[in-house]
Amino acid sequence: xxxxxxxxxxxxxxxxxxxxxxxxxxxxxxxxxxxxxxxxxxxxxxxxxxxxxxxxxxxxxxxxxxxxxxxxxxxxxxxxxxxxxxxxxxxxxxxxxxxxxxxxxxxxxxxxxxxxxxxxxxxxxxxxxxxxxxxxxxxxxxxxxxxxxxxxxxxxxxxxxxxxxxxxxxxxxxxxxxxxxxxxxxxxxxxxxxxxxxxxxxxxxxxxxxxxxxxxxxxxxxxxxxxxxxxxxxxxxxxxxxxxxxxxxxxxxxxxxxxxxxxxxxxxxxxxxxxxxxxxxxxxxxxxxxxxxxxxxxx
Amino acid sequence: xxxxxxxxxxxxxxxxxxxxxxxxxxxxxxxxxxxxxxxxxxxxxxxxxxxxxxxxxxxxxxxxxxxxxxxxxxxxxxxxxxxxxxxxxxxxxxxxxxxxxxxxxxxxxxxxxxxxxxxxxxxxxxxxxxxxxxxxxxxxxxxxxxxxxxxxxxxxxxxxxxxxxxxxxxxxxxxxxxxxxxxxxxxxxxxxxxxxxxxxxxxxxxxxxxxxxxxxxxxxxxxxxxxxxxxxxxxxxxxxxxxxxxxxxxxxxxxxxxxxxxxxxxxxxxxxxxxxxxxxxxxxxxx
Numbered sequence: 001x002x003x004x005x006x007x008x009x010x011x012x013x014x015x016x017x018x019x020x021x022x023x024x025x026x027x028x029x030x031x032x033x034x035x036x037x038x039x040x041x042x043x044x045x046x047x048x049x050x051x052x053x054x055x056x057x058x059x060x061x062x063x064x065x066x067x068x069x070x071x072x073x074x075x076x077x078x079x080x081x082x083x084x085x086x087x088x089x090x091x092x093x094x095x096x097x098x099x100x101x102x103x104x105x106x107x108x109x110x111x112x113x114x115x116x117x118x119x120x121x122x123x124x125x126x127x128x129x130x131x132x133x134x135x136x137x138x139x140x141x142x143x144x145x146x147x148x149x150x151x152x153x154x155x156x157x158x159x160x161x162x163x164x165x166x167x168x169x170x171x172x173x174x175x176x177x178x179x180x181x182x183x184x185x186x187x188x189x190x191x192x193x194x195x196x197x198x199x200x201x202x203x204x205x206x207x208x209x210x211x212x213x214x215x216x217x218x219x220x221x222x223x224x225x226x227x228x229x230x231x232x233x234x235x236x237x238x239x240x241x242x243x244x245x246x247x248x249x250x251x252x253x254x255x256x257x258x259x260x261x262x263x264x265x266x267x268x269x270x271x272x273x274x275x276x277x278x279x280x281x282x283x284x285x286x287x288x289x290x291x292x293x294x295x296x297x298x299x
Numbered sequence: 300x301x302x303x304x305x306x307x308x309x310x311x312x313x314x315x316x317x318x319x320x321x322x323x324x325x326x327x328x329x330x331x332x333x334x335x336x337x338x339x340x341x342x343x344x345x346x347x348x349x350x351x352x353x354x355x356x357x358x359x360x361x362x363x364x365x366x367x368x369x370x371x372x373x374x375x376x377x378x379x380x381x382x383x384x385x386x387x388x389x390x391x392x393x394x395x396x397x398x399x400x401x402x403x404x405x406x407x408x409x410x411x412x413x414x415x416x417x418x419x420x421x422x423x424x425x426x427x428x429x430x431x432x433x434x435x436x437x438x439x440x441x442x443x444x445x446x447x448x449x450x451x452x453x454x455x456x457x458x459x460x461x462x463x464x465x466x467x468x469x470x471x472x473x474x475x476x477x478x479x480x481x482x483x484x485x486x487x488x489x490x491x492x493x494x495x496x497x498x499x500x501x502x503x504x505x506x507x508x509x510x511x512x513x514x515x516x517x518x519x520x521x522x523x524x525x526x527x528x529x530x531x532x533x534x535x536x537x538x539x540x541x542x543x544x545x546x547x548x549x550x551x552x553x554x555x556x557x558x559x560x561x562x563x564x565x566x567x568x569x570x571x572x573x574x575x576x577x578x579x580x581x582x583x584x585x586x
Contacts, residue, residue, distance in 0.1 A: 026406050026407050027406060027407045027408050027409060029402075029406055030402040030403075030405075030406030030407065030408035031402070031408060032402075033398035033399060033401055033402035033406065034398070034399050034402045034403075034408065034414065036394065036395045036398065036399070037395045037396070037398075037399040037418055037462065037466075038414070038418075040395060040455070040458060040459055040462070041417065041418050041420065041421070041459060043441070043455075044421070044433065044436075044455045044456065044458075044459035045420050045421040045424075045429075045459045046417070046420065047436060047440065048429075048432035048433050048435065048436040048440075049420070049424065049428075049432050051432060051435055051436050051439075051440055052428070052431065052432040052435065055435055063435075063439070064438070064439060103339075106335065107335065107336065107339055110332045110335060110336055111336065114329070114332050115332070115333065115336060119572075120340075121336065121340065123568070123569070123572065124340050124343050124344055125340075125343055126516075126565065126568050127343045127344055127346075127347050127561070127565070128343055129516060130516065130520050130560070130561050130564050130565075131520040131521075131522075131537070133520070133522060133537070133540060133541055133544070133557070134346060134347065134350065134520075134540075134557050134560065134561050135346045136346075137346070137350060137540075137544060137553070137554070137557050138345065138346020138347060138348075138349045138350045138557075139345075139346050139349075140549065141346075141349045141350060141353050141549070141554070142345060142346065142349045144549075147349070148349050148352065149349075176342065176343075176346075179339075179343075233423060236425060237425025237426055237427060237428070239426070239427055239523055240522075240523070240541065243544075243545075244544065254427075255425060255426070255427035255428075255523075256427075258427055258428075258431060259427055259430075259431075259526070259527070262431055262434070262527075263526075263527070268435065271431055272431065272432075272435070275427070275428045275431050275432065278425055278427070278428055279424055279425070279428045282423060282424060282425050282428070283423060283424075286423040290416070
């Protein structure tokens with residue numbers, strides 16, 4: 001993203017204000033305007049997350065009774081019995097994000113440099129954004145033995161019965177949902193790479209792969225990484241795709257397990273501990289991605 | 300400005316002499332590149348088209364609208380409730396985001412960066428984590444407020460989860476907007492509120508529109524946070540679709556409901572692109 005030039009008038013106004021001692025009043029008004037946002041975030045985001053951490057140290061649902069039992073046992077349970085769930089979550093997210101990287105980068109490159117019907121692509125790319133629920137449902141139908149995809153899959157020699165409820169299909173479903181995030185990030189970063197630089201490299205005798213390795217990739221990799229990590233963050237929270245497209249091994253993901261623990265077994269302590277683990281994973285990814293994409297969100 | 304025109308010209312000339320072997324993908328024939336794009340476009344719409352086709356299928360091999368009886372009947376209430384909630388969330392987001400964006404761009408607030416990233420926290424928390432933590436909070440910490448299994452509880456969850464998506468485009472639009480318009484209005488005698496409503500809000504229109512679009516698409520189709528905190532009496536349409544995939548299994552009425560949800564969302568997106576264009580969606584999830 002290019003820095004937006006600050007109009008001179010704005011700078012002058014700022015200098016004037018600080019000179020005449022209105023700086024303090026100005027920042028007070030600013031805080032006043034921010035108050036609704038801050039209150040909502042504290043009440044419905046920060047406090048609940050802090051609360052989740054507290055509940056994760058209580059046994060089962062004792063927190064909701066008069067004398068809660070505090071224990072670190074939930075985390076021990078996760079280490080003893082639920083590490084496969086953590087690994088499945090990470091594995092699925094990694095595979096789906098790599099899929100997005102491999103197939104999304106060429107898509108974004110062609111989109112940014114080669115074609116003119118970008119509006120059409122942008123419009124149709126909206127469908128995956130409506131959510132993984134409808135995607136997974138539609139894919140499920142396509143893959144049914146007598147579904148619309150059957151003749152096509154037969155033609156390719158793929159056994160549809162093996163695809164349904166498999167890891168490949170789960171990863172594909174997850175990747176399809178996050179594909180637009182990857183593409184948009186790469187397109188945004190390619191827009192900052194002047195095509196004349198590529199031309200210059202070619203004119204000076206670089207082969208096309210050299211142009212890519214030496215010019216395009218170094219200039220656009222913050223966007224590529226940001227896209228990859230954004231996909232990764234979304235994919236860590238996967239919930240509905242394994243239910244509809246995955247088998248039992250794929251359904252061992254954290255979101256799904258914590259929902260079952262909380263809503264059907266009322267083991268809020270363990271569910272909260274899983275939530276804290278998942279949150280830690282997601283925030284780590286976000287933190288890394290914000291470090292690399294600084295300014296990409298205009299923040 | 301002149302720089303951007305120059306680069307646009309350069310890009311245009313690059314496009315004209317396409318296939319000259321400048322770029323790494325130039326060796327791949329142009330046709331194959333188009334085919335690659337079109338395969339993906341097909342994949343994007345395929346789940347929707349398949350769902351739509353299935354919902355129209357009749358037992359005798361023909362086509363019928365029978366499955367849509369469910370959408371017109373029991374599902375209509377959920378749909379109406381979802382649209383109401385989405386509208387309320389949009390209003391809530393606007394009320395919170397416009398002052399906040401104004402403070403961040405036009406006022407000297409110390410610790411701006413820290414505040415902005417704190418405001419975005421719920422955007423990065425996985426939906427299941429948000430749902431569980433809100434469930435606990437509503438039932439215990441905030442039990443003096445009518446939040447459990449209520450419209451207010453859902454609304455608060457949606458607002459806190461989506462208002463950053465409203466905030467960012469408005470911040471971008473407000474940064475693009477020079478102070479001179481505001482200053483001119485003030486010099487000509489308008490007071491603060493008049494200049495806000497007559498000058499700035501109209502000029503911020505596209506930025507605000509982008510936020511409205513994103514809030515709509517996300518809130519209207521949100522089911523996971525809802526699954527944790529909604530009661531039996533306030534089922535949103537998206538949650539109903541999810542519930543149907545679990546209970547009714549793979550039925551035609553589920554397909555009809557899912558197709559309807561996607562159609563409504565898509566029509567809203569199309570209307571937005573037609574009215575506002577996609578300029579202010581840059582740097583967001585849509586462009």
